[in-house]
Amino acid sequence: MDVDAADVVQSVSTGRVPEAPQVDRILEAAHTRALRHREGRVADYIPVLAAADPEAFGVCVVGVDGVRHDIGDTRMRFSIQSISKAFVYALVVEQLGHERVLEVVGVNNTGLAFNSVIAIELNDGHPMNPMVNAGAIATTALMPGEDADAQWEAVRDGLSRFAGRPLELDDEVYRSESETNLRNRAIARLLQSYGRIDRDPEGVVDVYTRQCALSVDAGDLAVMAATLADGGVNPVTGQRVVSADVCRDTLAVLAANGLYEGSGEWLFEIGLPGKSGVAGGLVTIAPGKVGVGTYAPRLDDAGNSVRGQIATAYLSRALGLNIFASAPFASAPQRESSS
Numbered sequence: 275m276d277v278d279a280a281d282v283v284q285s286v287s288t289g290r291v292p293e294a295p296q297v298d299r300i301l302e303a304a305h306t307r308a309l310r311h312r313e314g315r316v317a318d319y320i321p322v323l324a325a326a327d328p329e330a331f332g333v334c335v336v337g338v339d340g341v342r343h344d345i346g347d348t349r350m351r352f353s354i355q356s357i358s359k360a361f362v363y364a365l366v367v368e369q370l371g372h373e374r375v376l377e378v379v380g381v382n383n384t385g386l387a388f389n390s391v392i393a394i395e396l397n398d399g400h401p402m403n404p405m406v407n408a409g410a411i412a413t414t415a416l417m418p419g420e421d422a423d424a425q426w427e428a429v430r431d432g433l434s435r436f437a438g439r440p441l442e443l444d445d446e447v448y449r450s451e452s453e454t455n456l457r458n459r460a461i462a463r464l465l466q467s468y469g470r471i472d473r474d475p476e477g478v479v480d481v482y483t484r485q486c487a488l489s490v491d492a493g494d495l496a497v498m499a500a501t502l503a504d505g506g507v508n509p510v511t512g513q514r515v516v517s518a519d520v521c522r523d524t525l526a527v528l529a530a531n532g533l534y535e536g537s538g539e540w541l542f543e544i545g546l547p548g549k550s551g552v553a554g555g556l557v558t559i560a561p562g563k564v565g566v567g568t569y570a571p572r573l574d575d576a577g578n579s580v581r582g583q584i585a586t587a588y589l590s591r592a593l594g595l596n597i598f599a600s601a602p603f604a605s606a607p608q609r610e611s612s613s
């Protein structure tokens with residue numbers, strides 16, 4: 275990623291993001307860069323997703339101080355899809371604890387497609403990764419609640435607390451996916467056969483399909499991401515959603531698995547935990563700093579938003595968000611001035 279030298283605020287991950295006008299300027303540069311890109315394809319394996327406007331593009335940044343920056347189509351609604359996996363995972367770890375979810379679901383990248391059945395077979399029925407469908411379905415099955423309706427209410431309520439507003443189901447997306455999700459139902463049955471799901475698999479897939487059909491915009495995603503960046507407290511509502519330990523666990527899982535088979539490349543280029551969804555959404559978390567939400571429905575071959583990745587890469591470089599970036603201690607400005 276080639277970044278305008280004038281935009282680079284800092285090249286290390288420590289410190290804070292700059293004042294609002296400078297963030298706005300960099301956000302505009304990131305948007306302009308990414309807008310030129312028309313490669314990629316809108317997802318159509320869930321029929322209704324094919325109707326998305328391929329040109330739609332919005333980027334929103336929300337700081338841990340609650341300050342919000344928008345550019346483009348940040349109020350345009352779309353279904354959250356796989357991005358829900360990150361937040362349901364956090365809610366379930368909050369309820370059941372680090373060890374239990376690690377044991378049942380795992381944290382490792384399978385190296386196979388998000389909807390892979392063979393990955394389950396290759397791992398003796400262990401779903402391995404909570405960010406692919408098998409692991410996400412197993413995670414949703416762990417959500418406390420006496421039946422599927424109670425689980426669904428807990429999921430919707432929890433994701434709404436992350437977003438800071440009541441999230442609604444997109445009925446059209448829910449129906450379209452329910453009519454075509456035979457593969458996810460097969461995955462749930464297979465997990466049940468291995469004793470990894472101890473609830474009715476049809477009910478579990480229904481809750482999972484609903485969670486994926488929650489309607490959000492890029493602004494919601496930025497607030498949700500900012501909550502994970504802020505030790506689990508929503509910086510807009512001031513409400514604690516999950517503990518700081520749960521945020522840490524969730525971000526580690528996202529760093530390893532958040533962008534499908536593109537996860538390694540993403541971490542290399544952007545250096546931040548993130549999660550994408552097939553409807554074109556993308557969340558990125560800069561711990562202690564900001565959450566970024568983008569919407570642009572054209573996807574690359576791995577299923578990640580093309581413009582979303584480009585804009586986020588720009589922000590990461592210009593704002594010094596990459597968690598792996600450091601500079602020698604001796605070269606820090608305070609050392610120079612005190613010597």
Ligand code: GLU
Nearest residue numbers: 355356388407486551552
């Ligand atoms: N609901 C989608 C599915 O299960 C989510 C896929 C995604 O966003 O990766 O196929």
